[in-house]
Amino acid sequence: MRFGIVILPQDSWALGRRKWIEAEELGFDHAWTYDHLSWRSLAEEPWGATVPTLTAAAIVTERIRLGTFVSSPNFRHPVPFAKEIGTLDDVSGGRFTLGIGSGGTGFDAFVLGQQSLSPRERHERFTEFVELLDELLRFEAPATSGQVDAVTPPPRGINFAGTWFTAHEARMVGRPAQSPRVPLVLAANGPKGLALVSRLAEGWVTTGPEGATGEDWWRAVGELSGRLDQAAEAAGRDPQSIDRYLSLDSGGRYSVESASAFEELVGRASTLGFTDVISHWPRADGIYAGSEDTLAEIAALLPALR
Secondary structure, eight states, X not given: OEEEEEXXXXXXXXXXXXXXXXXXXXXXXXXXXXXXXXXXXXTTSOOOOHHHHHHHHHHHOSSSEEEESOBOTTSOOHHHHHHHHHHHHHHTTSOEEEEEOSOOSSGGGTTTOOOOOOHHHHHHHHHHHHHHHHHHTXXXXXXXXXXXXXXXXXXXXXXXXXXXXXXXXXXXXXXOSSSSSOOEEEEOOSHHHHHHHHHHOSEEEEOOSTTOOHHHHHHHHHHHHHHHHHHHHHTTXXXXXXXXXXXXXXXXXXXXXXXXXXXXXXXXXXXXXXSEEEEEOOBSSSTTBOOHHHHHHHHHHHHHHO
């Protein structure tokens, strides 16, 4: 089992840098931040930008992996975003993991004046977003040696023509820090999304079904994991080759409420075959309110829970 922590981008860097450094010192395997322009009940509170935050975190850490939990096509285009991610992965020394979702239906979905999308449209956009990022983040194939046709030169860059996104001779010159590209971890619950995970991703992340709590949530999470097995097999892929990330704070309990609660939740996730679990850094009040002393107690348990 590997352990992750989400640090919301709410602090000034003068205060926030301590949390990223401590996440590594406490022994977490990966640290994440949300990729939103604003978020739900915290919309009236300070909220920083994702990529600059993670870039700063990369500079002050050495070992811990960093990631987006999760990036959204609501307000991003794959071409400039791939440039940002490629640079961030280089700065981090190849420690970046790209979490991607289909885009929520809240603030981010309308802040730029977007029209409301149907579930089908959101999935089609999600698929294009992932497919183009998958291609861009592998960077460009090296130019072939030999004679060049001066009349009809070879195409340059990366081209993509979809319904939602287009790339015309997009340039990703260089070599990716990770081979063949940064790992993709896709958020998906439906059959089409799980099929996309099986086709293109190194990992799958779920928060479970919206609104479910307690035993209903755990039952649904187990069913989703089973459906991923089926989707992987249908794609001709070993289900065990897909890393599985579970947000422990999504089923009605906060995993950092106590060390015993954390241990219990991790045990249940392990039984369902999850390889990674993710908790949230405790906030002073409101959602994810808790104690950093409890987080330190939990960190002391991580070696035994692995």
